[in-house]
Amino acid sequence: MTSFTRSLSRLADLPSAATRRLAFALVSTAALSVSLLLAAAPAGALVTTVGPTKVGLQPRTTSLAQGAGEGEAATFANESGNVVLSGTTSEYAIYWDPEVRFDNEWLVNLDGFFQALGETHLDTPFGVLAQYRDRSNTIAPFKALFKGSYSDTVHYPTGKCTDPDHLSVCLTDAQLREQLQSFIALHDLPTGMDTIYYLLTPPDVAVCLDEAATRCSDYSGVRTSVSYKESFCSYHSDINADNAPEGDSKTILYAAIPWTANTAAYDCQDGGWNPEKHLEKREEPKEQSEKEKEARKKQLEEDPPKKRLEEEEAIRLEGPHIEEPNQETGEVLDPAAALSDLLINQIAEEEINTVTDPLLNAWQDAKSEEATDLCRNFFASTAGEEGSGGEIAGSVVANPLTEAGTLSNVTVGPGRYYINNVFSLSGYSCSGGPGLVARFTAPNPVNASEIIGVDGMESTVSLIEGKAFGPTGPPTTTYATFSWNFGDGTPEVKGYAPGAPKCESPWLSPCAASAFHSYQYGGKYNVTLTITDVAGNTTSVTHEVTVAGPPPPSPPGPAGSPPATASPTTAGSSNSSTPGSSGSGTPAKPPLPGPVASQAAVSHSLMSALGKGLVVVYSVNEQVAGEFQVLLADSVANRIGLHGAPATGLAPGSAPSIVIAKAILITTKGGRDTVKILFGKKTAAKLRKLRKVSLTIRLVVRNASSHNPISTTVISTVNLYR
Numbered sequence: 001m002t003s004f005t006r007s008l009s010r011l012a013d014l015p016s017a018a019t020r021r022l023a024f025a026l027v028s029t030a031a032l033s034v035s036l037l038l039a040a041a042p043a044g045a046l047v048t049t050v051g052p053t054k055v056g057l058q059p060r061t062t063s064l065a066q067g068a069g070e071g072e073a074a075t076f077a078n079e080s081g082n083v084v085l086s087g088t089t090s091e092y093a094i095y096w097d098p099e100v101r102f103d104n105e106w107l108v109n110l111d112g113f114f115q116a117l118g119e120t121h122l123d124t125p126f127g128v129l130a131q132y133r134d135r136s137n138t139i140a141p142f143k144a145l146f147k148g149s150y151s152d153t154v155h156y157p158t159g160k161c162t163d164p165d166h167l168s169v170c171l172t173d174a175q176l177r178e179q180l181q182s183f184i185a186l187h188d189l190p191t192g193m194d195t196i197y198y199l200l201t202p203p204d205v206a207v208c209l210d211e212a213a214t215r216c217s218d219y220s221g222v223r224t225s226v227s228y229k230e231s232f233c234s235y236h237s238d239i240n241a242d243n244a245p246e247g248d249s250k251t252i253l254y255a256a257i258p259w260t261a262n263t264a265a266y267d268c269q270d271g272g273w274n275p276e277k278h279l280e281k282r283e284e285p286k287e288q289s290e291k292e293k294e295a296r297k298k299q300l301e302e303d304p305p306k307k308r309l310e311e312e313e314a315i316r317l318e319g320p321h322i323e324e325p326n327q328e329t330g331e332v333l334d335p336a337a338a339l340s341d342l343l344i345n346q347i348a349e350e351e352i353n354t355v356t357d358p359l360l361n362a363w364q365d366a367k368s369e370e371a372t373d374l375c376r377n378f379f380a381s382t383a384g385e386e387g388s389g390g391e392i393a394g395s396v397v398a399n400p401l402t403e404a405g406t407l408s409n410v411t412v413g414p415g416r417y418y419i420n421n422v423f424s425l426s427g428y429s430c431s432g433g434p435g436l437v438a439r440f441t442a443p444n445p446v447n448a449s450e451i452i453g454v455d456g457m458e459s460t461v462s463l464i465e466g467k468a469f470g471p472t473g474p475p476t477t478t479y480a481t482f483s484w485n486f487g488d489g490t491p492e493v494k495g496y497a498p499g500a501p502k503c504e505s506p507w508l509s510p511c512a513a514s515a516f517h518s519y520q521y522g523g524k525y526n527v528t529l530t531i532t533d534v535a536g537n538t539t540s541v542t543h544e545v546t547v548a549g550p551p552p553p554s555p556p557g558p559a560g561s562p563p564a565t566a567s568p569t570t571a572g573s574s575n576s577s578t579p580g581s582s583g584s585g586t587p588a589k590p591p592l593p594g595p596v597a598s599q600a601a602v603s604h605s606l607m608s609a610l611g612k613g614l615v616v617v618y619s620v621n622e623q624v625a626g627e628f629q630v631l632l633a634d635s636v637a638n639r640i641g642l643h644g645a646p647a648t649g650l651a652p653g654s655a656p657s658i659v660i661a662k663a664i665l666i667t668t669k670g671g672r673d674t675v676k677i678l679f680g681k682k683t684a685a686k687l688r689k690l691r692k693v694s695l696t697i698r699l700v701v702r703n704a705s706s707h708n709p710i711s712t713t714v715i716s717t718v719n720l721y722r
Helices: 002-011 017-031 034-038 104-117 125-131 173-186 290-302 305-317 340-356 606-612 634-640 681-687
Strands: 047-050 053-059 088-096 143-152 169-172 195-200 205-208 232-239 252-257 273-276 279-282 410-412 415-417 422-424 429-431 451-455 465-468 476-479 481-485 493-496 514-518 523-532 538-548 597-601 614-620 624-633 657-666 671-677 692-703 711-721
Touching: 053 173, 053 340, 088 104, 088 173, 104 143, 104 340, 104 410, 104 415, 125 340, 125 422, 169 173, 173 195, 173 205, 173 232, 173 252, 195 340, 232 340, 252 340, 340 415, 597 692, 597 711, 606 681, 606 711, 614 624, 614 692, 624 634, 624 671, 634 657, 657 671, 657 681, 657 692
Parallel strands: 088 143, 088 195, 169 205, 195 252
Antiparallel strands: 047 053, 053 232, 232 252, 273 279, 410 415, 422 429, 451 514, 465 476, 481 493, 481 523, 523 538, 597 614, 614 671, 624 657, 624 692, 692 711
């Protein structure tokens, strides 16, 4: 359980216990944990330069050759806001195959996956990608449009490299680039930062990054050799002749997918790991009791050689092996038909890494690992509602003929695939797809004016926090938002997820994962919770609340018309003469006046207010909802370099000001009390430069129990001294 304990320490770094609670529910049912996320991570830099070529590399890895890695999840960042791909990308698959070595069934499977990417849904690893932003701060759901494939029959060039395992064809990355540029020009194909080319080579063709063949898709010797350790499964890169910092219309984004699929290719797929009940376990022969071992030993001694070979083969197949969810079933099989399943995982990895790191300078960790590298060999299915996600379909047991299992963890379009999870900034977890399910429980029937509570913390929100960029500077943390519509015409209650500094002091927005509300009139009301995660994914749920009480007044009819009757959809009789209704011709009550309120600061010590909060005493004559705002004159703010949202709605002639702190005020009745308004760390640091400062305190409150609330604004000034 050591690794799981480490995962909880990651969750402890989340902003608050409330956020940890929501994220932990996700991790338990969806994203697992950081320690499992990193348990099979490869060692060494993944974005690397070999000769003149810089690539995002997927090296071979095997659970037998190396121990569990830890990665640098906490350092995964894009501090400079370098460009990522947002919105829709056009994608082409180019099969460079002059000798027609690609089986037609492979092409059907590969092209089918490319096409399915255009139909991808939220509950796949690709649904996580929109959380990764650049300086433009664009949030756009992932969308890959397959523009088609083409079998390129141009003969291979020769003389640049020699394959480590003595294959007849060895191509360098430089030769791939040259052919790709020629192919694009010949067919007048598009270039730019919204297009990705996948260049695939068939069996018996090796691809090397350099002419010296030090890093190739093939290798010589055994799995412990240097040649093996330096070999790779695939990579992505760019051709950016103009060295444009964000790429330009001439930039070519491409991924090289060499043929690495064979019956011993698990090191280019899942590294010999088996996801079982949310845990990644090494594939190895099952343990036997002493009695079983003795019986087996006796059987092998007595059985003929053929039977003994079958027994030994069965044991071997219980060890590390590939997974082919699209392999044929039945008595007569083509064992090679589904080998393309191994390439599909590499295509998916290069898709994810190209989107999040197209020019090899965006989202990486301190070890130059990209979004799939931190989750290498991690295949848990993590998306969807509790009970429906986290399932790995298929059999882990290898078919004797294909020597492959049938595990699949992702459904993309009509196909089933075995695709690597992707690293998510929210909770530092491996995700098979964003879990996003809105939930709350409606209260039992209540009376008008009674306060009800609704708790959106029942929801599953995996992408609860992420990174957002401003025009300059490093990214800041952003959070999912909750919105409540209570169905009675009152303004929606909107705010951030719990644990967000924006929903702590100084409040820039209310914390709205949970909310209180009261209804002035009886009736049946639809309460709707809408959640938007940091990737822009949205979900809603609606429940009905029944309120006992007088029906709302009907709107007045045109002049000279008979009085309108109360709405039959509200609780109570439409013919009643309840005060405030017009069921018997009684005029509706006029709107309630705005609440009576007052407020003034108690403390005048600058250092005390900055350290412990500004204490304000207030009084109200009824149940209210509203907020305090602390304003600072622009002239002072500019002098000390303090920035904030401009204060709006000021009286004519007032000096321009910014809002530097907020606090929400919600009361259940009238009375007198105090509130403490806290300043943010950066704001307090700037204000400490002053010996004295004059602040404006603005309190805006409205009738909390009124169907048509009226607002009251109260303004006071306080001078704070050192």
